[in-house]
Amino acid sequence: MRGFRMAWWLSLWLVACSVQALPWTIEVVDGLDRQQTLAEVQLQLLPARQQVAGGLTDGSGRFSLNTEMADDSSTTLTLKKHGLVVIEAPCPCNGKTYAMLPVKQNFDGLRIVLTWEADGLDLDARLIYPGKNLYFETLKGPDTLLEGADKPGHGPEVITLEKKHAGDSYIYAVHDFTHGTTARAHQLSLSQAKVQLYLGKTLLRTYKVPRQRVGNLWTVFRITGNSELQDINRLGEVRGEPADAMSEVEVLLDDKVAVSSLEVGAVPQGDAKTLNEQGEATYKAGDVLRSRDFFRQAIEQDPAYAQAYSNLGLTHRKLGELSRALEADNQAIALASGATAATVRASAYYNSASIYEAAGRFADALALYQKAREQKASPVYDQAIERVRKL
Structure with missing residues (x-):
C-alpha cells in the first residue's frame, strides 16, 4: 500500500501546473528539534477547483512559489515525507513554519490526556497491552500509570507510558462507564471528548471523538510492536463488566490485524x-x-x-x-x-x-x-x- 501511495503522489507532477519559484515561502522543521530544518519534504497546494501545484523543500527546509493559491482560504497545504506524520493545513500559509513529527519514534514517557465537556458523564481511559488491562480498577501496570481516574468532573485522566516494551503493541480507548450497558448510547459522541498525546512538552497528536455516532467505546489509536503510531478513531458498542470493555479490541494487539477490520459490537451503518x-x-x-x-x-x-x-x-x-x-x-x-x-x-x-x-x-x-x-x-x-x- 505504501508503494501505491507513493505512486499517486508522484503522479501529481504530471497533472500539476508549471510554476516558477518566486516570493511565496514556507519553512518545514523537525517537530522534536525545531532548530533542524527538513529537506525534500513533498509539498502540495490543493485549491478547491484548480489543478494542484507543489514541489520539494530545499536543503534549508524552505519552499518558494509564485502563486496566489497560498493566500486563498479554500486552499489546503499538504506536507509529506517518508517516516513523518502527514500535515494538512489550511491557507493562508505564506511565511509560516510547519513542524513534522516522526511516525515511528521512542514512546518512552508518552502521556495520554483525556478530557471531555459533558456534565454527568463518567468516561474512563483504557490501555491494553500483552497481559495487562490498565483502567480505574488497576491504576498501575508494568511501566504504565493511570492518574485522575478517581476525580469527578471532566478529567483529565492521564495515562503515562513510562517505558514501551520492545515488540509489544498498545491499544488506547475511552469507555463510557455511565452508559456501559446501554444499547445505542450516543452520549459519548456528544461529549466533546478529546485525547492529546505528549512527549515531554511536545504535543504529538490530538484526537476528537467522532460525532453523530452510536457507541460507548471510542477506540483511539494503536502503537505497534515496532513503535508505529496508527490512528483508529472509531466508535462502537460493547456490553458487560468494565473489566471486559476492551475484550472486543484485543485482536488488534496482533499487528497483522488491520486497524480497518475493527468491529466493536453492532455499530449500525x-x-x-x-x-x-x-x-x-x-x-x-x-x-x-x-x-x-x-x-x-x-x-x-x-x-x-x-x-x-x-x-x-x-x-x-x-x-x-x-x-x-x-x-x-x-x-x-x-x-x-x-x-x-x-x-x-x-x-x-x-x-x-x-x-x-x-x-x-x-x-x-x-x-x-x-x-x-x-x-x-x-x-x-x-x-x-x-x-x-x-x-
Whole structure:
C-alpha cells in the first residue's frame, strides 16, 4: 500500500501546473528539534477547483512559489515525507513554519490526556497491552500509570507510558462507564471528548471523538510492536463488566490485524448508508458539489465506509480535485471488505486509472485498468484496456 501511495503522489507532477519559484515561502522543521530544518519534504497546494501545484523543500527546509493559491482560504497545504506524520493545513500559509513529527519514534514517557465537556458523564481511559488491562480498577501496570481516574468532573485522566516494551503493541480507548450497558448510547459522541498525546512538552497528536455516532467505546489509536503510531478513531458498542470493555479490541494487539477490520459490537451503518445514497442520488441529478458533501458526511459517520470513499473519489475527479480523488480511491481500496469488496475496489481502480490516462500516464493507467478487471469482469474495463494499449 505504501508503494501505491507513493505512486499517486508522484503522479501529481504530471497533472500539476508549471510554476516558477518566486516570493511565496514556507519553512518545514523537525517537530522534536525545531532548530533542524527538513529537506525534500513533498509539498502540495490543493485549491478547491484548480489543478494542484507543489514541489520539494530545499536543503534549508524552505519552499518558494509564485502563486496566489497560498493566500486563498479554500486552499489546503499538504506536507509529506517518508517516516513523518502527514500535515494538512489550511491557507493562508505564506511565511509560516510547519513542524513534522516522526511516525515511528521512542514512546518512552508518552502521556495520554483525556478530557471531555459533558456534565454527568463518567468516561474512563483504557490501555491494553500483552497481559495487562490498565483502567480505574488497576491504576498501575508494568511501566504504565493511570492518574485522575478517581476525580469527578471532566478529567483529565492521564495515562503515562513510562517505558514501551520492545515488540509489544498498545491499544488506547475511552469507555463510557455511565452508559456501559446501554444499547445505542450516543452520549459519548456528544461529549466533546478529546485525547492529546505528549512527549515531554511536545504535543504529538490530538484526537476528537467522532460525532453523530452510536457507541460507548471510542477506540483511539494503536502503537505497534515496532513503535508505529496508527490512528483508529472509531466508535462502537460493547456490553458487560468494565473489566471486559476492551475484550472486543484485543485482536488488534496482533499487528497483522488491520486497524480497518475493527468491529466493536453492532455499530449500525444506517445513517452513513442513507447519506451515501443521498450523495449518489444528488450526483446523478448533476449536483456534484452537494453530492461531495453527502459522501463526506457518510465517512464522518463511518470512517471505514469504503463505498463512500469510492464515491467521494469520483466527485473529486469531476471537480478537478485530482490528488484528493486519488487519495479517496486509495482509501476505498484499503478499506473494502465483505461481499461488495471486489466491486468497490474495481470502481476505485477505474477512477484512478482515468486520472492517469487524462494526464498522459498511459502505462500507469493500463496497470490500474487491469487491476480493476482483476477485481471484477466488465466490458467497460475491457474497452479501457484496449483503448490505452493503442495510445
